[in-house]
Amino acid sequence: xxxxxxxGKKILSANEEYALKNRQFLAEQKKLCLNMxxxxxxxxxxxxxxxxxxxxxxxxxxxxEGDIQTDLDAERIRATAAxxxxxxxxxxxxxxxxxxxxxxxxxxxxNLDLIFIENVGxxxxxxxxxxxxxxxxxxxxxxxGDDKPAKYPAIFAKSKVLLINKIDLLEAVGQVDFDIERVKxxxxxxxxxxxxxxxxxxxxxxxxxxxxxxKREVEDLD
Amino acid sequence: xHETMVAESLLAAISxxxxxxxxxxxxxxxxxxxxxxxxxxxxCFAFEAIAQGTVCExxxxxxxxxxxxxxxxKCDEFFDFEVNHPIxxxxxxxxxxxxxxxxxxLEEIELETE
Numbered sequence: 001x002x003x004x005x006x007x008g009k010k011i012l013s014a015n016e017e018y019a020l021k022n023r024q025f026l027a028e029q030k031k032l033c034l035n036m037x038x039x040x041x042x043x044x045x046x047x048x049x050x051x052x053x054x055x056x057x058x059x060x061x062x063x064x065e066g067d068i069q070t071d072l073d074a075e076r077i078r079a080t081a082a083x084x085x086x087x088x089x090x091x092x093x094x095x096x097x098x099x100x101x102x103x104x105x106x107x108x109x110x111n112l113d114l115i116f117i118e119n120v121g122x123x124x125x126x127x128x129x130x131x132x133x134x135x136x137x138x139x140x141x142x143x144x145g146d147d148k149p150a151k152y153p154a155i156f157a158k159s160k161v162l163l164i165n166k167i168d169l170l171e172a173v174g175q176v177d178f179d180i181e182r183v184k185x186x187x188x189x190x191x192x193x194x195x196x197x198x199x200x201x202x203x204x205x206x207x208x209x210x211x212x213x214x215k216r217e218v219e220d221l222d
Numbered sequence: 223x224h225e226t227m228v229a230e231s232l233l234a235a236i237s238x239x240x241x242x243x244x245x246x247x248x249x250x251x252x253x254x255x256x257x258x259x260x261x262x263x264x265x266c267f268a269f270e271a272i273a274q275g276t277v278c279e280x281x282x283x284x285x286x287x288x289x290x291x292x293x294x295x296k297c298d299e300f301f302d303f304e305v306n307h308p309i310x311x312x313x314x315x316x317x318x319x320x321x322x323x324x325x326x327x328l329e330e331i332e333l334e335t336e
Contacts, residue, residue: 002248002332002334002335003332003335004333005239005332007235007239007328007329007331008328008329009235009328010325010326010327010328011228011252011326011327012227012231016325092224092227093224094224124259127257127259128224128258128260128326129224157256158257189308189316190305190308192317192318
């Protein structure tokens with residue numbers, strides 16, 4: 001004999017409670033918080049260091065860095081004089097809202113306008129864990145190939161911004177097969193309103209529009 | 223890869239319910255949305271591994287995937303969003319908004335009774 005019991009309980013409710021707490025805290029403080037998600041090696045940290053430098057007189061930025069091991073990325077952010085807190089996940093493939101909650105306590109949030117969360121390099125798992133962010137930003141670099149929005153649709157469907165990085169490689173004629181128009185069309189098919197900025201964190205190409213967008217988002221919070 | 227964490231959370235929830243009912247759980251049904259990025263095989267393997275030696279050993283997991291819902295901005299129709307064919311099912315418009323994804327839910331447990 002057996003009986004069925006209806007439960008209806010959220011399985012990751014502990015994460016959601018922390019995400020809600022983070023979201024409320026950030027809303028009270030009127031801070032913009034962007035959760036950056038991409039594969040490893042797409043250039044997230046380089047994008048951040050250049051963004052911080054370009055906006056240093058206009059927006060105060062802090063960074064929460066997520067990596068499996070090391071604080072190399074937080075060191076790179078601190079070299080720009082921006083505050084950074086490193087989270088080591090010790091093997092976990094994504095950041096959790098509880099980890100971000102702890103990191104927010106260590107950042108001088110009151111003195112900041114914008115907090116970036118650089119998630120663990122992974123296009124799949126981080127999309128399953130809300131952190132309390134204002135929006136998600138997905139980064140795709142030219143070297144990864146133009147089929148990624150089609151292959152990993154979830155994160156492109158739910159992101160507010162797509163940064164297409166390393167566009168300087170597009171000029172290496174014959175070396176890279178990357179149809180940027182295909183990427184834009186595939187991403188917009190999933191998410192009509194997505195903002196797309198083709199950039200190169202190495203040369204600075206495209207940073208004007210990207211930084212203008214960030215500035216406007218921060219101003220809209222006031 | 224994050225399925226291990228989901229499996230741990232699930233094991234705790236099912237074990238708690240089993241203790242409350244004082245019965246052995248034999249199967250459980252969960253449901254999830256697209257953004258939960260759950261691979262059934264990986265989740266079942268992780269659950270089987272961590273359930274060994276607990277009241278949940280041998281439990282059969284059933285996973286239901288719920289499609290993401292879209293709302294057409296042209297004709298207001300609600301429809302199941304299909305990744306490979308993301309258009310409104312009624313009017314064919316590509317202009318739509320995505321509604322919040324279904325959460326990861328423990329729906330039902332089957333318990334063995336005397």
